[in-house]
Amino acid sequence: MSTETTTSVWGGGNRPMKASYGKLMMWFFLLTDALTFSGFLVAYGFARHKYEEIWPLAENVFTHFPGIEGHQPLLYVALMTFILIMSSVTMVLAVHYGHEMNKKKVTLWMGLTLLGGIIFLGSQAWEWMHFINGTAEGAMLLADGSVAHVLQAGELINGQTYAHEILKLGENYFITEGAKVSELLNGAEPIYGANMVVNEYGAPQFANFFFFITGFHGFHVFLGVVINLIIFVNILLGTYEKRGHYEMVEKVGLYWHFVDLVWVFVFTFFYLI
Amino acid sequence: MAAHSTSTKHIWKTFFILLIITTVEVGLGMYNSANPGDMNWTILKWAFIIMTIWKAYFIVVDFMHVGSxxxxxxxxxxxxxxxxxxxxxxxxxxxxxxxxxxxx
The missing domain is CATH 1.20.5 (Single alpha-helices involved in coiled-coils or other helix-helix interfaces)
Incomplete structure (x- = not known):
């Protein structure tokens, strides 16, 4: 083991780029993780371009808000984004008071960060539940594998009243002729919500990417909550007071901010665009 | 440690910047959802991407202290x-x- 007096760069005697070993290792990890998420989001872009006609718009899929009736696009995900940004602020405040060796304030802000993470995970579970259960009307999975929305006769759509009845996703016209409708619905099955195989809102790839990317992000949040909890217990035990510094809080802080950073991109590419 | 002496005032300022950008994004998204075709989608899409990178910059530079x-x-x-x-x-x-x- 090298001692404090080692000055050789290769012996680890100085701090490369003036950052500590632990922080550099965290940055190594975050860099690889950032490229992993980039790969996922770019792959999402690929699938979206490929299946452009049947790709559902997130604003037509995620329209629920607890306690409010009706069509509420973007509102719920805006709340989730707010929660995550807020927990990022509480984390950076915990790091700040860590530098001041203020145990009481580090405990407070770290506790709030933990709470924010748990609320975010709960919100995500709620969103997944709605997506998996789908709408009351559902859709029809046609024999050829495409998805069609069956509409009530006389319903007003884009300023036009249709006699009936069926919109095959990816096509720009309604099929209203009775014989054609029954031919299409021959062998069709009703589907509700989304899973890895079917998706009532459109391309099943949308559901696959949604579950995979938000799931992988959610897994990061979950791990973050677990790690934050361990650090929180250590703060309470006074481990870092004894050690003389709160660098551990700083390191998990980097991870936590990264989770927020990834959400910023998921929010844009999944929900806004 | 001097390199990391971010003041709490600065932290809250960054928070409000992030909050305002997010609110603008959500507002534009909601308006576009309610009135499709009113806004040029190409411009709006790029506006969303630029705002996202802008937010990412604030998170990395201020919250992750890369700035110092x-x-x-x-x-x-x-x-x-x-x-x-x-x-x-x-x-x-x-x-x-x-x-x-x-x-x-």
């Missing part, structure tokens, strides 16, 4: 992203546009 790191570390972190991600995007999206309508 050595220049060598800043470059080590930024260059792989700046070089690799646009490259990947270009290749994959270009291919996606080609593949669209060719394979099933």
């Amino acid at each position: 790191e050595e220049k060598s570390l800043k470059l080590t972190l930024a260059l792989p992203m700046i070089i690799l991600i646009p490259y990947l995007l270009f290749i994959i999206l270009n291919e996606a546009i080609y593949v669209h309508g060719t394979l099933h």
Whole structure:
């Protein structure tokens, strides 16, 4: 083991780029993780371009808000984004008071960060539940594998009243002729919500990417909550007071901010665009 | 430790910037959802992307304290992203546009 007096760069005697070993290792990890998420989001872009006609718009899929009736696009995900940004602020405040060796304030802000993470995970579970259960009307999975929305006769759509009845996703016209409708619905099955195989809102790839990317992000949040909890217990035990510094809080802080950073991109590419 | 002496005032300022950008994004998204076609989608899409990168900048520079790191570390972190991600995007999206309508 090298001692404090080692000055050789290769012996680890100085701090490369003036950052500590632990922080550099965290940055190594975050860099690889950032490229992993980039790969996922770019792959999402690929699938979206490929299946452009049947790709559902997130604003037509995620329209629920607890306690409010009706069509509420973007509102719920805006709340989730707010929660995550807020927990990022509480984390950076915990790091700040860590530098001041203020145990009481580090405990407070770290506790709030933990709470924010748990609320975010709960919100995500709620969103997944709605997506998996789908709408009351559902859709029809046609024999050829495409998805069609069956509409009530006389319903007003884009300023036009249709006699009936069926919109095959990816096509720009309604099929209203009775014989054609029954031919299409021959062998069709009703589907509700989304899973890895079917998706009532459109391309099943949308559901696959949604579950995979938000799931992988959610897994990061979950791990973050677990790690934050361990650090929180250590703060309470006074481990870092004894050690003389709160660098551990700083390191998990980097991870936590990264989770927020990834959400910023998921929010844009999944929900806004 | 002096390098990391961010004041709490500065932290809250960054928070409000992030909050305002997010509110603008959500507002534009909601308006576009309620009135499709009112706004030019290409411009709106780029506005969303620019606002996202802007938010990412604030998170990385202020919250992750990269702003007060050595220049060598800043470059080590930024260059792989700046070089690799646009490259990947270009290749994959270009291919996606080609593949669209060719394979099933």
